[in-house]
Amino acid sequence: MKLLVRSPGILTTVQDLGRWGHQAIGMPVAGAMDPMALRRGNIMVHNDPGAAALEITVVGPKLAVQGSGIVALAGGDLGMMVNGTHVQPWTTVAVKDGDVVSFSGMKDGLCRGYLCVAGGIDIPPLMGSRSTYLRGKIGGLQGRALKAGDELETGSPYILGKRCIGFVCPEDLRPDYSPSRRMDVVPGPQDDLFTDEGIKTFLSEEYVVSAAADRMGYRMEGPTIEHVDGADIVSDAICLGAVQVPGHGQPIVMMADRQTTGGYTKIAVLTANSVARLAQRLPGQPVRFSAMSQDQAIIEAREERGRLESLRLALEGWIADPARDEKELVEPATEGQCRITVDGETYEVQWEKI
Amino acid sequence: MKETEPKIRPAGDSCLVVDFGNAIALEINAKVQTLRSNLEARPVPGIMELMPTYRSLAVYFDPMETNLEGLRETISAEIGSIDEQVEIGSKEAVIPVCYGGEYGPDLESVAKHHGISEEEVIRRHCSNSCYCYMLGFTPGFSYLGGMDESIATPRLETPRELIPAGSVGIAGKQTGIYPIDSPGGWQLIGRTPLVMYDPAREPATLLDAGLWIRFRPVQKDEYLDIREKAIKNAYELEIVEKGDGTL
Numbered sequence: 001m002k003l004l005v006r007s008p009g010i011l012t013t014v015q016d017l018g019r020w021g022h023q024a025i026g027m028p029v030a031g032a033m034d035p036m037a038l039r040r041g042n043i044m045v046h047n048d049p050g051a052a053a054l055e056i057t058v059v060g061p062k063l064a065v066q067g068s069g070i071v072a073l074a075g076g077d078l079g080m081m082v083n084g085t086h087v088q089p090w091t092t093v094a095v096k097d098g099d100v101v102s103f104s105g106m107k108d109g110l111c112r113g114y115l116c117v118a119g120g121i122d123i124p125p126l127m128g129s130r131s132t133y134l135r136g137k138i139g140g141l142q143g144r145a146l147k148a149g150d151e152l153e154t155g156s157p158y159i160l161g162k163r164c165i166g167f168v169c170p171e172d173l174r175p176d177y178s179p180s181r182r183m184d185v186v187p188g189p190q191d192d193l194f195t196d197e198g199i200k201t202f203l204s205e206e207y208v209v210s211a212a213a214d215r216m217g218y219r220m221e222g223p224t225i226e227h228v229d230g231a232d233i234v235s236d237a238i239c240l241g242a243v244q245v246p247g248h249g250q251p252i253v254m255m256a257d258r259q260t261t262g263g264y265t266k267i268a269v270l271t272a273n274s275v276a277r278l279a280q281r282l283p284g285q286p287v288r289f290s291a292m293s294q295d296q297a298i299i300e301a302r303e304e305r306g307r308l309e310s311l312r313l314a315l316e317g318w319i320a321d322p323a324r325d326e327k328e329l330v331e332p333a334t335e336g337q338c339r340i341t342v343d344g345e346t347y348e349v350q351w352e353k354i
Numbered sequence: 355m356k357e358t359e360p361k362i363r364p365a366g367d368s369c370l371v372v373d374f375g376n377a378i379a380l381e382i383n384a385k386v387q388t389l390r391s392n393l394e395a396r397p398v399p400g401i402m403e404l405m406p407t408y409r410s411l412a413v414y415f416d417p418m419e420t421n422l423e424g425l426r427e428t429i430s431a432e433i434g435s436i437d438e439q440v441e442i443g444s445k446e447a448v449i450p451v452c453y454g455g456e457y458g459p460d461l462e463s464v465a466k467h468h469g470i471s472e473e474e475v476i477r478r479h480c481s482n483s484c485y486c487y488m489l490g491f492t493p494g495f496s497y498l499g500g501m502d503e504s505i506a507t508p509r510l511e512t513p514r515e516l517i518p519a520g521s522v523g524i525a526g527k528q529t530g531i532y533p534i535d536s537p538g539g540w541q542l543i544g545r546t547p548l549v550m551y552d553p554a555r556e557p558a559t560l561l562d563a564g565l566w567i568r569f570r571p572v573q574k575d576e577y578l579d580i581r582e583k584a585i586k587n588a589y590e591l592e593i594v595e596k597g598d599g600t601l
Contacts, residue, residue, distance in 0.1 A: 020414075023405045025551075025559040026489040026533075126553050136493060136534075138553055189363035189371040234376050235490065235497070237405040237412030239369040261407055261490035269366030294422065297367035301417040 001069030001095075001117065001157075005150040009061040009103065014121050014140035014152075015114075015256075017050040019129035023260045029240070030133040033215060033256050033279035034075050034112050035272070036175040036304070041074030041116030043311050044092045044167055046158035046319075051120030052130035054146070056113045058282075060103025061146060068096040069154060070118040070161050074169070076110030076280055078103045089113070090169040094162070110177055110280040118157035118164070133257060134215065163319040173311045175273075177280055182290035185243065185268035186297050190233060193265045194245070198226035202243075202267055203291055207251060211283045215257040217244075218278060220287065224249030227265065235263045241270030243289075253278060271297045273304055360385070360433050362426055365412065368402075372411045372429060378499060382409050383487050384442040387564040391441070392432050398425060406563045407488045408497065443564035446483055448592035449531070449546050451522050451569045452577035453479075457545035464507050464524060464541050475543065476571050478502040483566045483596065484529060494533030494551035494559035498567065501529040513539030520545045522569070533559065547572075547581035548589065555587060566596050 015038065018031020032038040032055055039049040054061070060078045070092060073080045077089040081102050087093050095101060101115075123130055123141065132140025141150055158164070191199060207222035231247040238244070242254045244264040253270060254262075256279075270278065271292065281287065292300075318324070335352035363371045372389060374382045390406045393413070400420030405412040415425060453476045454461040465472045484498040491497075506527045514537060517523075521532045523540030532538060533550035550560050561567065572580070583589035 021403050022493075022558065023403060023412075023414075024489065024563065025493060025557065026491060026495050027493045027558070127558060186364050186366050189365045189373065234378055234408045235488070236373075236407050236410050237365075237369075237371065239365050239412060239414065241366050259491060260405065261488065266365075269364075269369070271367045294364040294367065298417040298420075298422055301367045305418050 001119070001154045002066040003101075003117070003152040003154070004064040004066060005146050005148055005152070006062040006064055006100070007148055008146040008150070009056055010059040011057040012061045012146040013055050013132040013134070013144075014052050014123060014146075015055040015131050016052040016129055018131050018256065019127050019133070019139065022127055023237070026260050027127065028133055028136065028257055028260060030131040030139065030215075031129070031256050032114065032131075034114070034175075034276040036276040037075030037112070037114045038116070039308055040090075040169055040174070040311060041072050041114045042120070043308065043315060044072040044074065044090075044164065044169055045070050045116050045118040046161055046164050046315065047116060047118065047120050049308065051116070051155075052123070053117065053121060054115040054152075056103065056115060058106060058111050060105075060113065062100060062102040065095045065099040065101065066097060068094070070094055070157060070164055071101070072116050073113050074116060075113045075175075077107040078113040079105050079107050080113070080115075088168070090174060092164045092167040094165045108177075109179070109282070111282050112280055117154045118161045119155035122153045122155040135257060160319055164315065167315055167318045169311060170314060173307050173314070175276065177277055179285065181277065182288045183274040183278055184271045184292045184297065184300070185241075185274070185289050186271065186294045187268045187291055188266075189236075189269075190265040191267055193228050193233070194267050195226045195228055198228075198249075199267065201225050202245075202251065203289055206286050206288055209278075209281050209283050209285050209287060213281075213283055215255055217255055217258060218253040218281075220251045220253065222250070225251060225267065231265050232263055233265055235261045236266075238262045238266070239269060240272060241275040242266045243268045243270065255279065271300060273300060362429055362433075368415055368417050370413045370415070370425065370429065372413065372433065374409050374411075376409060378408050378487065380442060380485065380499075381440070383485075383563075384440045385436055386411050387443065388436050388441050389429075389432055390563075392436070393429075398428050400425065407490070442597075443485070443566055444595055444597055446566035446568055446594045446596040447561065448570050448594065449522075449548060449567050450572040450576065450580055451479075451544040451546050452572050452574055453544035455574075457577070458522070458543040460510070460523075460541040461543045464505065464543055467507050468505060475505055478505045479524075479529065479543065480569045480571055483568050486561050486563055486565045486567060488563045489559060489561065492534055492536055493553070494561065496530055496533075496561045496567075498528065498530050501527060503527050507541050509539040510541060513537055514542075517542065518545065520548065520550060522546060544569075544571075545577075547577045547584055548591070549584045549587075552587075560591060 018029040137143035207220035
């Protein structure tokens with residue numbers, strides 16, 4: 001299948017789980033802002049969880065389908081339509097030659113959707129990843145967002161891919177994006193460079209996502225966080241979800257396109273799941289942080305792996321369900337005839353439903 | 355700053371940061387590099403990536419595959435064995451640079467700033483080995499220490515919008531090479547014909563943390579010869595042994 005880009009939306013990029021393994025040479029990881037959604041969408045079309053998909057931000061693209069295939073939208077509900085008719089997110093649907101996939105706009109307040117296609121977006125990987133790194137102008141399609149006229153090839157779908165059609169991700173296996181849920185953070189690595197008051201401020205006050213929130217970092221606005229003695233350190237690694245606090249005392253959460261190193265104190269690091277949830281928030285929305293031990297954070301990461309496995313098993317069950325075949329492929333008979341043999345005697349039997 | 359024990363600090367659900375101290379110093383960076391090479395030589399299951407910086411080593415791990423307690427113990431044991439055998443890079447890469455003219459538009463003003471000739475700026479820039487503490491900022495950008503401080507020059511007042519890849523510049527006491535076209539405010543004194551960063555090459559960057567580098571002046575003819583080979587990936591970087599690797 002091919003997707004022909006009629007219009008690109010405001011920011012649609014090819015993303016997978018990122019370009020890991022090259023931070024020591026200064027190469028940012030990039031990758032999906034919400035990997036929880038990407039993994040689920042890929043599982044729903046029977047791809048590897050890290051296959052490349054389209055990350056769609058706020059306003060979606062218009063795509064013409066060439067050939068036929070299977071797609072699923074995971075993450076935010078951006079109002080996906082096929083030929084102008086709404087289709088549900090978190091549902092595996094078929095598209096055929098000539099169909100037009102478009103998006104009417106955000107419906108649940110979450111700003112990023114992942115259009116996963118059976119076989120994945122097939123472009124050559126660069127340094128082990130197909131992710132677009134916009135600032136570095138590498139990966140994806142020439143390192144940039146989609147534009148009108150682009151064509152995207154998809155890889156080979158799963159041989160029984162058609163049997164995935166109609167699968168719906170169970171509610172309890174979707175990410176919990178509820179706006180009231182706090183962002184879990186593990187204090188450190190430089191929490192000792194903040195006053196007790198500063199840490200208390202960070203963990204008890206409300207912060208608002210500022211207009212300066214992009215794939216590199218989410219700047220937050222709220223009460224000033226107090227340092228012991230200045231905000232500068234000798235440059236150190238910046239990991240996903242690191243909360244840098246420069247001299248102005250306002251936190252910045254480092255996201256997918258973060259640079260590899262930086263010279264500001266880091267009060268805490270969001271868990272990977274919290275980073276994914278934060279990536280769905282828009283400027284102006286409130287956020288609160290909640291401390292968690294590193295051990296507890298690892299337990300929660302493992303629970304996420306468990307949910308993905310449950311989703312995979314649910315899909316396998318859907319694919320293998322023979323009852324569905326009977327329901328869908330065989331009209332139930334209301335009358336018929338057959339021949340049976342009992343004790344060497346053969347009988348003609350006629351029957352009808354009463 | 356007083357010498358303190360390295361600390362293993364948590365960084366979210368998939369990283370530990372081994373912090374050797376908040377300073378730019380060869381002794382500290384050498385410990386970072388030694389721990390990095392020891393962990394690379396004896397890989398621990400679950401470690402995904404090691405990220406050395408001036409003064410710390412970030413150990414990225416897969417929370418699914420890793421026993422955190424076991425990983426901390428392994429790192430502690432490695433730290434304990436570092437002190438007797440701290441190593442520092444023993445290899446020095448020679449980087450050819452064509453100074454001045456179209457390749458080094460600020461050479462003249464750097465010379466004027468110090469009241470010396472352009473030739474003397476070049477001589478001093480090539481006189482010291484510089485140590486690559488880490489790579490960061492952009493792919494392949496090296497944080498170098500050890501330039502002759504007598505040619506330290508402030509950044510440009512107005513940064514350039516586009517600096518061509520390979521440009522060699524000075525900013526305060528720092529010197530460095532822009533690996534990709536990027537904006538920047540460094541004083542450009544020359545350009546290397548080498549391809550510092552090529553994502554299609556393995557490894558993608560010419561330099562690595564722990565490597566020493568020394569600049570060698572070349573004329574335009576040689577620059578163009580090397581350039582031709584470098585683009586075809588046919589230029590072999592000149593590497594010399596420097597010292598015995600002990601601090």
